[in-house]
Amino acid sequence: MAKPFLVQAGSAQFAFVDPPAALYKFFRQKAHADALAKRGEVRIGTLYDFRAQEGLDRVRGDAGEGQFTITLESSQPETITAENAPWYLKEQVAAMGMPIFSHGGTINAAGNYPDSYIFCTSYVRTAALAADYGPYCVRIHHVVSFFTALSRHLTDDICIASKEHFGALGWCQYEDRSIKVTSATAEVPRNQPVAYIKKPERGDELEVRAVWYPAQPNPSARIVTCRELTAFCSRVR
Numbered sequence: 569m570a571k572p573f574l575v576q577a578g579s580a581q582f583a584f585v586d587p588p589a590a591l592y593k594f595f596r597q598k599a600h601a602d603a604l605a606k607r608g609e610v611r612i613g614t615l616y617d618f619r620a621q622e623g624l625d626r627v628r629g630d631a632g633e634g635q636f637t638i639t640l641e642s643s644q645p646e647t648i649t650a651e652n653a654p655w656y657l658k659e660q661v662a663a664m665g666m667p668i669f670s671h672g673g674t675i676n677a678a679g680n681y682p683d684s685y686i687f688c689t690s691y692v693r694t695a696a697l698a699a700d701y702g703p704y705c706v707r708i709h710h711v712v713s714f715f716t717a718l719s720r721h722l723t724d725d726i727c728i729a730s731k732e733h734f735g736a737l738g739w740c741q742y743e744d745r746s747i748k749v750t751s752a753t754a755e756v757p758r759n760q761p762v763a764y765i766k767k768p769e770r771g772d773e774l775e776v777r778a779v780w781y782p783a784q785p786n787p788s789a790r791i792v793t794c795r796e797l798t799a800f801c802s803r804v805r
Contacts, residue, residue, distance in 0.1 A: 572736075575712065578720035580731040585738035587711045591689040591776055592804075596702030601803055604706050608797035612722070613789045615763060615779075616683040634681035636745050636762045643750040645671040654752050670752070681762040683787055684779050685722065685729060691739075691774040693804070707804045711737070714800035715778055721794035728783055728790070735780035740764050742771035 572585045593610075595601040603609040615634040638656045648668040653661045656677040661668060668675065690697055693705060708714045715737050722729035729735060738761070745765050749756060763779045 572738075574734065575716050577716045577735075578724035580719065580723040580729070581734040582716060582719040583734055583736035583738075584712060584715070585736065587715075587737055588691050588776065589709075589711065591691060591708040591711055592693045592697075593689050593706045593708065593801075594697055594701035595704040595706070598704045601702075601704035601706050604797065605801055605803040606798060607793060608795040609791060609793045610687070610797070611789060611791050612685050612687055614683050614782075614787050615681060615686055617789045618686070634683070634762055636679040636681075636765065637747075638677045638679070638756055639746060639748045640670065640675040640677070640752060641748060641750055642670040642673065642752070645669070646752055648752050652752070654754075654756060655758060656756060657752065679762060682781065683785075684763060684781050685735075685787055686763070686780075687718070687778045689776050691776055694772075697773060705804050706801050708801045710800040714797055717796040717800065718778070718794055719780065721792065721796070722780055723783075725794070726792060728787065729780035730783050733781035735778060737776065737778045738764050740766045740773075740775040740777060742766050742768045744768065 572583050574581045574583050593601075593604065595604075600611075619633040619635075640657070648657060648661060648670055650658065650662045653668075656679070657668075657675065660675075660677065689708065693707075698705065719729065719735050722735075723731050741761060741764055743765060745762075747756065764777065766773075766775060
């Protein structure tokens with residue numbers, strides 16, 4: 569995988585992780601596809617928005633969006649204190665105010681990525697994706713310019729994306745959103761790409777998504793219009 573690179577998008581920076589030459593965005597309604605290609609109008613969702621759609625939208629809904637669970641199942645007796653607790657248990661142990669005596673039991677630590685703005689695309693254009701997400705499609709033919717312009721619009725023009733935390737475009741990883749360890753001393757990576765982990769059964773979608781921290785808490789999905797986007801995308805049939 570290529571090394572990530574940063575671009576200046578107005579007053580903020582935006583990161584690209586191995587961006588492809590082109591991406592595809594699918595729509596269920598022709599008017600929405602035309603709105604992006606002709607006016608630069610598009611819906612920006614949030615991680616928790618997709619989580620809340622579980623059961624309402626079988627394709628877009630994903631109850632595990634932005635979550636990752638670490639399960640400790642001790643294989644031998646061990647005492648976990650606030651001082652020796654692994655990073656993912658420190659808050660729990662500190663809140664309890666007493667050590668945890670672990671042997672044979674199960675301790676779950678659920679990581680929760682902050683609710684953030686998200687824009688999803690796919691690297692491929694297939695009949696399966698058209699059937700699931702809609703038959704109308706927009707091809708983003710200049711990926712770096714498109715997302716640089718969109719990031720600048722979100723941070724500087726309408727001020728909903730954070731300027732302190734840069735946004736990023738990256739490939740989704742299709743794997744379990746949990747790991748199990750048998751000892752509190754086991755090494756567990758701190759920087760799981762939680763916002764980019766998807767259910768393994770959706771791996772054929774090859775999703776590439778952009779994520780932005782919100783400038784204010786509790787972001788909500790919204791329609792934005794950035795006319796500059798029209799230069800970097802077009803309708804395909």
